[in-house]
Amino acid sequence: xxxxxxxxxxxxxxxxxxxxxxxxVWWIIASEIVIFGGLLGSYIMHRLAHDAxxxxxxxxxxxxxxxNTFVLLTSSLSAVLAHKAADHGDGKKAARFLYYTMGGGxxxxxxxxFEWTTEIQAGxxxxxxxxxxxxYTAAGIHAAHVLAGVIIMGFxxxxxxxxLEMQRVELIGLYWHFVDVVxxxxxxxxxxxx
Amino acid sequence: MADHAAHDHAHEAHGEHTHHPDYVKIWGVxxxxxxxxxxxxxxxxxxxxxxxAFGIAIVKAYLVVKNxxxxxxxxxxxxxxxxxxxxxxxxxxxxxxxxVMESHxxxxxxxxxxxGTAHPPAAGHEESx
Amino acid sequence: MVxxxxxxxxxxxxxxxxxGWVSKYLFSTDHKIICFQYMFTGMALAxxxxxxxxxxxxxxxxxxxxxxxxxxxxxADYNMLVTNHGAIMIFxxxxxxxxxxxxxxxxxxxxxxxxxxxxxINRLSYQIFLLSVVVLFISFFVDGGxxxxxxxxxxxxxxxxxxxxxxxxxxxxxxxxxxxxxAFLLGGxxxxxxxxxxxxxxxxxxxxxIVVWMIVIASILFMASVGPLIxxxxxxxxxxxxxxxxxxxNRGGDPILWQHLFWFFGxxxxxxxxxxxxxxxxxxxxxFSRKKLFAYKTVLxxxxxxxxxxxxxxxxxxxxxxxxxxxxNIFTITTLIISIPIAEMMFVYIATLYGGSITLNTPMLxxxxxxxTFLIGGVTGIFLGASGADIYLHDTYFVLAHFHYTFFPIAIxxxxxxxxxxxxxxxxxxxxxxxxxxxxxxxxxxFNCIFIPLFFTxxxxxxxxxxxYTNFPELTTPMLExxxxxxxxxxxxxxxxxxxxFYNFVTSLLWGKKADVNPWRANTLEWTTxxxxxxxxxxxxxxxxxxxxEYSVPGRKDDFWPQDAKS
Numbered sequence: 001x002x003x004x005x006x007x008x009x010x011x012x013x014x015x016x017x018x019x020x021x022x023x024x025v026w027w028i029i030a031s032e033i034v035i036f037g038g039l040l041g042s043y044i045m046h047r048l049a050h051d052a053x054x055x056x057x058x059x060x061x062x063x064x065x066x067x068n069t070f071v072l073l074t075s076s077l078s079a080v081l082a083h084k085a086a087d088h089g090d091g092k093k094a095a096r097f098l099y100y101t102m103g104g105g106x107x108x109x110x111x112x113x114f115e116w117t118t119e120i121q122a123g124x125x126x127x128x129x130x131x132x133x134x135x136y137t138a139a140g141i142h143a144a145h146v147l148a149g150v151i152i153m154g155f156x157x158x159x160x161x162x163x164l165e166m167q168r169v170e171l172i173g174l175y176w177h178f179v180d181v182v183x184x185x186x187x188x189x190x191x192x193x194x
Numbered sequence: 195m196a197d198h199a200a201h202d203h204a205h206e207a208h209g210e211h212t213h214h215p216d217y218v219k220i221w222g223v224x225x226x227x228x229x230x231x232x233x234x235x236x237x238x239x240x241x242x243x244x245x246x247a248f249g250i251a252i253v254k255a256y257l258v259v260k261n262x263x264x265x266x267x268x269x270x271x272x273x274x275x276x277x278x279x280x281x282x283x284x285x286x287x288x289x290x291x292x293x294v295m296e297s298h299x300x301x302x303x304x305x306x307x308x309x310g311t312a313h314p315p316a317a318g319h320e321e322s323x
Numbered sequence: 324m325v326x327x328x329x330x331x332x333x334x335x336x337x338x339x340x341x342x343g344w345v346s347k348y349l350f351s352t353d354h355k356i357i358c359f360q361y362m363f364t365g366m367a368l369a370x371x372x373x374x375x376x377x378x379x380x381x382x383x384x385x386x387x388x389x390x391x392x393x394x395x396x397x398x399a400d401y402n403m404l405v406t407n408h409g410a411i412m413i414f415x416x417x418x419x420x421x422x423x424x425x426x427x428x429x430x431x432x433x434x435x436x437x438x439x440x441x442x443x444i445n446r447l448s449y450q451i452f453l454l455s456v457v458v459l460f461i462s463f464f465v466d467g468g469x470x471x472x473x474x475x476x477x478x479x480x481x482x483x484x485x486x487x488x489x490x491x492x493x494x495x496x497x498x499x500x501x502x503x504x505x506a507f508l509l510g511g512x513x514x515x516x517x518x519x520x521x522x523x524x525x526x527x528x529x530x531x532x533i534v535v536w537m538i539v540i541a542s543i544l545f546m547a548s549v550g551p552l553i554x555x556x557x558x559x560x561x562x563x564x565x566x567x568x569x570x571x572x573n574r575g576g577d578p579i580l581w582q583h584l585f586w587f588f589g590x591x592x593x594x595x596x597x598x599x600x601x602x603x604x605x606x607x608x609x610x611f612s613r614k615k616l617f618a619y620k621t622v623l624x625x626x627x628x629x630x631x632x633x634x635x636x637x638x639x640x641x642x643x644x645x646x647x648x649x650x651x652n653i654f655t656i657t658t659l660i661i662s663i664p665i666a667e668m669m670f671v672y673i674a675t676l677y678g679g680s681i682t683l684n685t686p687m688l689x690x691x692x693x694x695x696t697f698l699i700g701g702v703t704g705i706f707l708g709a710s711g712a713d714i715y716l717h718d719t720y721f722v723l724a725h726f727h728y729t730f731f732p733i734a735i736x737x738x739x740x741x742x743x744x745x746x747x748x749x750x751x752x753x754x755x756x757x758x759x760x761x762x763x764x765x766x767x768x769x770f771n772c773i774f775i776p777l778f779f780t781x782x783x784x785x786x787x788x789x790x791x792y793t794n795f796p797e798l799t800t801p802m803l804e805x806x807x808x809x810x811x812x813x814x815x816x817x818x819x820x821x822x823x824x825f826y827n828f829v830t831s832l833l834w835g836k837k838a839d840v841n842p843w844r845a846n847t848l849e850w851t852t853x854x855x856x857x858x859x860x861x862x863x864x865x866x867x868x869x870x871x872x873e874y875s876v877p878g879r880k881d882d883f884w885p886q887d888a889k890s
Contacts, residue, residue, distance in 0.1 A: 011229045016520050042584070044287070081275045174263055181259060
């Protein structure tokens with residue numbers, strides 16, 4: 001409670017009709033869209049212009065990519081179920097679902113670590129050629145966002161468990177869904193279109 | 195506590211969330227779409243691969259954004275914001291692609307483009323699938 | 324409601340009575356203190372970048388002569404000075420002062436809020452910004468020295484250490500810029516969310532002062548445009564350090580891709596810094612002509628339109644880089660179109676002044692100076708926007724004079740306008756108006772004496788980024804040498820006049836006359852609270868009843884009508 005009273009009155013206002021936190025997260029998502037958009041746009045330009053890219057893309061492991069897509073989609077489910085629980089005032093349940101989501105994120109990262117290790121040992125490194133440069137850079141920036149999401153989610157869950165700051169469950173969920181959407185596009189771009 | 199009045203405001207917005215759709219059902223649909231998008235390339239018809247890969251990606255993204263992120267419940271502003279950012283990305287692509295995708299001009303060429311191959315991985319490695 | 328707010332303020336007071344000097348000033352979450360942190364950091368860096376310009380201009384005017392305060396300027400020195408002058412002025416002076424400082428100070432006060440909606444993130448954004456300054460300084464001292472490949476960081480010069488000769492410096496420089504971007508993304512979220520959500524009751528969208536709108540639109544522009552460059556910066560860093568070839572044409576990359584990624588941000592960036600300066604000017608000219616802003620909605624819509632259009636013009640920086648000529652045609656058209664909304668804003672300002680009761684004090688002089696000099700900058704941009712003319716003018720001093728006729732009004736004139744106008748509110752003292760006028764005229768006249776000659780030297784063939792023109796016999800004519808020397812001497816004079824400002828600033832701060840709550844008799848909300856405002860800004864947050872520009876309303880006793888006055 002003391003946290004809330006040291007917050008400015010300004011934070012509680014919502015002249016735009018939306019709670020401040022939600023508004024802020026959507027602005028963050030908007031700025032992230034152009035970051036990934038710039039990177040993926042550059043990738044697509046190269047990809048469309050060179051069949052050599054498609055040939056390299058054949059060496060990515062579609063099954064691992066699909067499994068990771070499944071993991072992220074499921075973690076999005078648990079994230080939104082956490083939001084539903086928080087909406088109904090159940091902080092403990094919300095925290096539990098957030099922990100599942102974090103678990104999904106960690107599984108994603110571990111699988112990716114194995115995937116990359118295999119690919120690097122096979123000789124496909126960051127500097128092998130431009131396709132692989134884009135592959136590691138795009139998936140790497142995405143993975144960094146997954147990691148950051150897991151960490152922040154941990155803090156939110158910890159607080160929500162004690163029935164505090166429950167509105168943050170929805171907010172970290174929004175961010176998580178966005179990271180999921182980015183992967184939804186990364187998957188066909190990097191794994192499928194052969 | 196002093197922001198109780200403002201919290202009422204927030205509550206109204208939250209009240210809309212009592213209409214939580216069946217999230218598990220949507221997740222099921224997403225998984226089915228995932229399966230289709232993985233299966234598509236096996237038919238080896240390029241157009242179908244493109245549709246199953248990217249068309250389905252767009253559908254999946256729409257389902258997540260609409261149902262999980264509740265974009266239609268948040269103010270219209272948010273939808274316009276997201277669409278505007280996507281539009282800017284199209285603009286960026288349109289302005290940059292003519293140069294980056296061009297392999298030669300009247301006085302220059304990109305040698306590696308024309309050759310069509312970037313450096314292949316070191317010889318003697320097997321792909322492990 | 325009244326009781327609750329007083330309780331709240333009381334709580335606030337109790338909390339903060341215990342703060343020591345360190346937590347109150349160094350780790351403050353109060354938007355006003357964070358403003359000062361950004362402002363003084365930006366001003367300190369302006370001194371650094373100004374010093375750099377003195378050194379390299381002395382080298383150009385008197386080649387080979389050791390420069391007092393530096394010594395002999397080597398070609399490597401010169402490139403480093405030019406590069407960092409540009410980068411520092413844009414990223415570490417214009418942006419922190421115009422957006423972060425003025426935005427932080429004005430937005431909560433002008434919308435009737437007690438602080439930003441995320442004060443801790445506000446503090447974090449300054450800390451990241453300060454870190455970016457430290458990293459930038461580190462770049463000067465690493466092996467090989469500071470990056471010297473121009474603020475535009477084009478590959479392959481930026482990407483390959485064997486070309487730039489500053490392998491470490493290039494990466495450290497890039498890191499500093501990346502940190503600065505993160506700081507401004509965080510800050511921007513705060514500004515936009517606060518302005519959208521935390522407005523006083525009764526303040527509708529069209530009651531928001533123009534400067535707040537401008538800073539918000541600028542923040543949105545920044546957030547929407549910086550993304551591709553962040554992606555590009557990661558790609559560049561990998562090219563530098565990890566052997567990738569994103570921008571290496573020998574290995575499947577494309578250096579033009581970097582140019583597009585950079586300028587897609589680079590062009591909206593200039594509007595990011597322009598809009599706050601235009602906003603500051605609007606506030607000042609209405610107050611000191613005692614007139615309503617001529618067409619509030621037009622100015623607003625024009626600003627939004629300019630913002631959107633600014634995303635469609637970027638490749639005019641690349642007309643002769645080898646881009647597709649058909650794209651050059653398109654970008655010429657869009658570039659010429661974008662001059663229209665800005666011109667319209669200038670006309671609205673002139674119409675606002677027309678028939679007004681003008682007070683020519685220091686802030687007003689700066690605001691008028693902005694309009695006059697920015698017009699010259701904008702008009703000369705039209706020559707450059709036409710791709711045909713640009714074939715000749717690109718990379719000449721014509722370009723440089725053009726962008727100094729835009730950047731200088733924005734970053735320097737706009738800043739002085741805002742500082743002299745809001746000084747009484749910020750520091751509770753009045754500045755000396757006579758010294759202010761001396762400072763204005765000295766700066767203004769000297770500025771024009773620097774850059775008008777450079778238009779001519781540019782048209783006569785002076786290339787940019789040339790360390791010593793004696794290598795080019797056709798550019799070593801007496802006329803050109805005299806023009807360059809005249810510009811340089813004017814620069815020294817102009818830098819000298821800044822001492823007048825610093826003297827005025829410090830003496831006013833320490834011994835100036837105490838300022839009233841509303842010395843300029845202005846309408847906006849910041850003038851309804853004490854000078855300087857207390858923590859929490861008001862004991863009781865205001866309610867708004869009208870727009871910000873109700874000056875000289877017929878039938879009223881006073882020629883101004885504060886936004887929160889009930890009648």
